[in-house]
Amino acid sequence: MAAGDRRARPCRRRERFCRARRPAERGPSVRRGLMEFNLRHLRIFADVVATGSVTEAAARIGLSQPAVTQAVVRLEKQLGATLLDRGHRRVEPTPAGALFAARAERALARLTEAASAAGPRLAWTATSAQLAAFVALASTGRSTDAARALHIAQPTLHRAAAAIQKEATRPLMERTSRGFVPTRLGSALARAVQLAFAEMDQASMEVAELGARDVGRIAIGAMPLSRAVALPLAVARFRRSRPAITVRIVDGPYVELLDGLESGTLDFLVGALRNPPPSPDIEQEALFSDDLVIVCGPAHPLAGSVTVTRENILPYPFVVATAGTPTRQHFDRLVAGAPAGGPGLIESGSMIFMREMLLHSEHLGCVSRRQAEAEAKHGAMHVLPMALPGTERVIGLTTRRGWRPTRSQAELLDLVREIAAI
Structure with missing residues (x-):
């Protein structure tokens, strides 16, 4: 076995450990993607496709031909698909291999660019497990939460994150009283890793789709x-x-x-x-x-009105979207200049909460027309006959x-x- 293979063996063990203990996804900050794959195997496969030869790829990487072949075979087992057509004089990717190679190339290019900006060796020394640990720590800010998200021990997480920082030329994370906060460089690296994760998620999906799975x-x-x-x-x-x-x-x-x-x-x-x-x-x-409408409960005093004006609605309290949203900005303009600071407000982005408040009180609501019509079909609310010009949204x-x-x-x-x- 080549020296490069001996050095890589502990990294592969760590990656298998992380994969074996991976939890169910807990939120938008955790996505499996690249964690499923050994980065070194992806680079080897990319070199084989680029050169069209196992022999040339092995010489280019500095590995033996059996080591290169073994790396590709492991990827094929993971994906349940043949990636290379070995029946020709030169190695050609199968349809599944071509799809996988294109995704892997995009993921590796994104990762290499960001990692190289952090440190010249980082793109080549970092493992999938180490990058996953770094992203988890950057996302959660706390080692306990990051370790729990990956189902690994805190010392394992710290070693992985420390390995990333060791190869970086500038700080990637800062410790504060509230936990760890990524620097601008660390944030850029974490985002690039997450996008690479997503790309490899899509790679697995595409290969499976090609096989009608x-x-x-x-x-x-x-x-x-x-x-x-x-x-x-x-x-x-x-x-x-x-x-x-x-x-x-x-x-x-x-x-x-x-x-x-x-x-x-x-x-x-x-x-x-x-x-x-x-x-x-x-x-x-x-x-x-779509545009906005004013809505009320079916038993509201305004529910049977033929026409409704701004003056009619101002005496009633409202359930409205939170500040800063497009709906709220339109509503604020509608009630601007109202006496005594305008109607009393409950801020909520939940349609269920608004519906229940309207059913059990004299509150009014301000929502999109299509959203209101979907509720009105079931008798849960009533759309008031009041035009709100200038509230159109795309x-x-x-x-x-x-x-x-x-x-x-x-x-x-x-x-x-x-x-x-x-």
Whole structure:
């Protein structure tokens, strides 16, 4: 066995340990992806595809031909697919191998760029387990939480994170009274690792799809309107054709959903688009337009009114979206200048909470028309006959720039588009 193989053996043991004790996913900061694969094996496979020869790849890497062949075989066993066609004079990737190589190349390129900026050797010495530990610590800020998320002991986590920092030329993490906080360089590295994780998740999905197997998951950031209108029906139809794929719906403030998208823990967002876009790293696709309406419970004094004006609604308290959201900005303009500081407010992004408050009180609500109509069909609330000009919003899809969906991800996106157009 070559010296390089002997040095790599402890790293492989650590990676197997992390994989064996990996927990179920606990939130948008944890995604398996690259943890499933030995980084060294990915680089070896990429070199074989690039050179078209096991012999040339072995010479280029400085390993024996059997070591190179063994690395590729291990990847094939992990994926349950043949990656290389060895029947020709030169080695050629199979269709599955070509898909996997393209994803692996994107993941490794992203990882190498960020790791090289942190330290010249880091891209070549870091293991998947070490990078996973670093990301977990950067995401949670506490070693206890990070170790629990990965199901490893705290000393193991600290050794892994310390190995990453040892190869870096500048600090990647700072210790504060509240825990660990990544530096700007550390944040960039953590994000690159997360995106590489996501890319390799997609690699596994694509190889499985080619073999008529469905594996993996699709993670969607869902804003309020999408949860009530387009997304449930789209997911229901998707599950009929892809029952084995887990669909994870994540709600929360837009800023958090955007961060999940940009870090690769969410695949796409569905909801109100922002103008201008908040980041150069995202792309937005319009699906339909919607406006806002004022709603009340079916027993509210205004429920039977033929017309409703601004003066009619100001005496009543409101359930409204939290500050900073597009809906709240429109509402604030509507009640600006109201006497005594305007109506009393309850801030909530939960449609369920709003519905129950309207049913059991004289509160009013301000929500999107399509969202309100979905509730009104069941008699849960009443849309007041009051026009709110200038409240139109564009609803659509938000994705990462350059993101390439798998076949199943593309199918779900098409279903969302189809249903949104109805």
